[in-house]
Amino acid sequence: MIDRTHGFRIEHGDCRGCLSCMRICPTRAIRVRAGKAEYTPDRCIDCGICLSACPSNAIVATTWSMTDPSRYKFKVAVPSPVLFGQFPAGIAPSHIVDGLLTLGFDAVWDYGVETGLICGAIKDYVKGWKGPFPLISIDCPVVVRLVQVAYPRMVDQLVGVQPPREIAGREVKRRYSRELGLSIDEIAAIYITPCQAKTISILEPAEEAESNLDGAMGITEVYNTIVARANLPGAEPGFAARTPSVRNSSFLRWSLGDGLSRILSGHRYLHVTGLSNVTQVFDDIEKGRLRNVEFIEAHSCWSGCTGGNLTVANVYVTLSKLTSLINALPEMDPETRREVERRYPSESFALERPIRPRPVRGSGTTLRERVEMIHRAEAILERLPGLNCGLCGAPTCRELAKDVGMGDASQKDCVFYSKDRLKKLREMHLRPAE
Amino acid sequence: MAEVLLQRKFQVRGLDFDKAGDTSAEVKAILTDVGLDPDVVLRAGVISFEAEMNVVMYAVRATLILTLTEEALSIVVDDEGPGIPDIEMAMQEGYSTASDEMREMGFGYGMGLPNIKKNSDEFVLESQIGRGTRLCSMIELDSR
Numbered sequence: 001m002i003d004r005t006h007g008f009r010i011e012h013g014d015c016r017g018c019l020s021c022m023r024i025c026p027t028r029a030i031r032v033r034a035g036k037a038e039y040t041p042d043r044c045i046d047c048g049i050c051l052s053a054c055p056s057n058a059i060v061a062t063t064w065s066m067t068d069p070s071r072y073k074f075k076v077a078v079p080s081p082v083l084f085g086q087f088p089a090g091i092a093p094s095h096i097v098d099g100l101l102t103l104g105f106d107a108v109w110d111y112g113v114e115t116g117l118i119c120g121a122i123k124d125y126v127k128g129w130k131g132p133f134p135l136i137s138i139d140c141p142v143v144v145r146l147v148q149v150a151y152p153r154m155v156d157q158l159v160g161v162q163p164p165r166e167i168a169g170r171e172v173k174r175r176y177s178r179e180l181g182l183s184i185d186e187i188a189a190i191y192i193t194p195c196q197a198k199t200i201s202i203l204e205p206a207e208e209a210e211s212n213l214d215g216a217m218g219i220t221e222v223y224n225t226i227v228a229r230a231n232l233p234g235a236e237p238g239f240a241a242r243t244p245s246v247r248n249s250s251f252l253r254w255s256l257g258d259g260l261s262r263i264l265s266g267h268r269y270l271h272v273t274g275l276s277n278v279t280q281v282f283d284d285i286e287k288g289r290l291r292n293v294e295f296i297e298a299h300s301c302w303s304g305c306t307g308g309n310l311t312v313a314n315v316y317v318t319l320s321k322l323t324s325l326i327n328a329l330p331e332m333d334p335e336t337r338r339e340v341e342r343r344y345p346s347e348s349f350a351l352e353r354p355i356r357p358r359p360v361r362g363s364g365t366t367l368r369e370r371v372e373m374i375h376r377a378e379a380i381l382e383r384l385p386g387l388n389c390g391l392c393g394a395p396t397c398r399e400l401a402k403d404v405g406m407g408d409a410s411q412k413d414c415v416f417y418s419k420d421r422l423k424k425l426r427e428m429h430l431r432p433a434e
Numbered sequence: 435m436a437e438v439l440l441q442r443k444f445q446v447r448g449l450d451f452d453k454a455g456d457t458s459a460e461v462k463a464i465l466t467d468v469g470l471d472p473d474v475v476l477r478a479g480v481i482s483f484e485a486e487m488n489v490v491m492y493a494v495r496a497t498l499i500l501t502l503t504e505e506a507l508s509i510v511v512d513d514e515g516p517g518i519p520d521i522e523m524a525m526q527e528g529y530s531t532a533s534d535e536m537r538e539m540g541f542g543y544g545m546g547l548p549n550i551k552k553n554s555d556e557f558v559l560e561s562q563i564g565r566g567t568r569l570c571s572m573i574e575l576d577s578r
Contacts, residue, residue: 152472153475283459286455286479288483288487289455357472371440374440
């Protein structure tokens with residue numbers, strides 16, 4: 001099996017083996033065989049639903065912490081636009097920037113310019129694309145991984161343009177290494193992320209290239225410091241002059257999931273949010289029911305990135321705050337526009353490598369062997385009760401049958417076929433009677 | 435004839451637009467499970483989808499049989515329907531007898547049969563007026 005890093009880990013000490021994560025996992029990547037949850041790395045798409053579903057908090061997002069590497073001489077925070085909608089009234093973008101500096105960052109990068117650049121790059125990409133359609137946005141790493149795992153035939157339709165945060169990482173290093181005379185390796189660009197999926201897109205990019213960002217910190221990790229700093233007496237936003245703060249609405253709109261709707265208005269464009277809705281739309285594409293659509297901007301979270309699993313504030317409040325910020329700002333201020341026009345002709349925004357499907361399980365075996373696995377699984381499925389109780393440790397009878405077919409499980413894992421299994425479960429999950 | 439590794443039979447009903455596409459989705463799912471090359475699955479998907487749509491649009495009912503051997507996969511669709519009076523004409527790109535209603539749904543642009551042929555390594559179409567049509571399509575698998 002391929003060893004693949006993911007944006008979280010399961011703490012076995014805290015896992016009670018309750019099956020919540022196994023039942024909710026949309027790609028059926030989780031099994032609970034010996035009383036502890038385990039996941040199949042090549043099936044996991046990092047949607048993070050299991051993190052929120054776990055009642056024991058045994059599934060933990062891996063992020064970068066400020067105490068981590070001190071090898072960097074200059075650390076730059078690159079906050080997701082979502083961060084600016086997370087705080088109570090009275091905490092302005094400039095307070096947020098100041099809070100990040102308090103945390104130990106040397107600078108904060110607002111990637112409004114990069115958002116403008118990527119809007120232009122995607123517009124040109126769509127214009128030059130000959131098919132197949134629809135093209136699919138790659139800003140949400142979960143959507144990218146979903147396509148790689150479940151819709152491998154559609155990988156070429158993923159837009160081959162990097163997300164703004166990656167271009168921001170590249171520019172941060174270029175700019176500060178020039179200004180400060182440091183090498184690129186001495187500068188850290190740390191993304192302030194609304195979800196663990198973006199962390200993994202930095203640590204392990206889907207296209208197997210190297211990210212321009214060096215790590216990610218969850219909004220949850222920076223939130224308290226920002227609030228505390230903003231509430232200190234004398235914390236007036238007088239420092240706003242020396243720090244960049246949010247200047248245009250196109251940057252903030254990116255976090256709502258339909259950041260491309262305006263630039264693609266002349267195209268047949270769909271804005272799809274929520275993993276089950278995304279799956280349904282992709283199924284319809286595969287079934288040929290959705291024809292004549294040119295572009296799909298898809299996000300795993302129903303409210304775009306504002307609903308990420310490393311956010312703090314109520315999602316409706318965040319949406320409302322972002323909307324009022326958006327309404328008060330120009331689409332793109334003249335300074336940003338000038339910068340976009342200056343940089344656009346001289347930079348490349350293409351993905352460094354194409355995104356490929358993930359190798360399927362059982363590759364390396366012959367066609368005959370794989371067909372035999374399917375036949376075995378079908379034969380087993382006939383004998384299983386079809387109740388999908390999950391007590392075997394697989395989410396459905398069908399999944400158990402497939403596992404048995406591949407030799408990863410036994411029919412005796414089914415409680416209908418083994419008293420031992422039931423006895424073991426009783427010992428593990430029932431307290432002895434007084 | 436090479437040894438059959440796997441065979442599946444599906445029923446497709448005419449005018450069942452609600453279920454249209456389900457059979458080809460199943461074909462693709464099985465072939466993905468078997469671990470065939472995505473390109474082969476894509477071609478098989480186009481063939482089964484277009485054939486399925488032809489049944490839904492024009493025929494009464496049909497069976498679609500998917501057969502897999504070590505060397506090739508075949509898709510055979512046998513329908514009960516009006517038949518095709520002029521096969522040569524039907525094979526021309528852009529030729530269609532679809533109603534406006536069907537075109538509005540995004541079908542009937544006369545690309546179905548040419549598309550099937552383009553994606554097949556071997557393709558045979560036989561028809562009897564008033565009886566039905568039989569479509570045989572084959573894709574060769576790379577030796578692996």
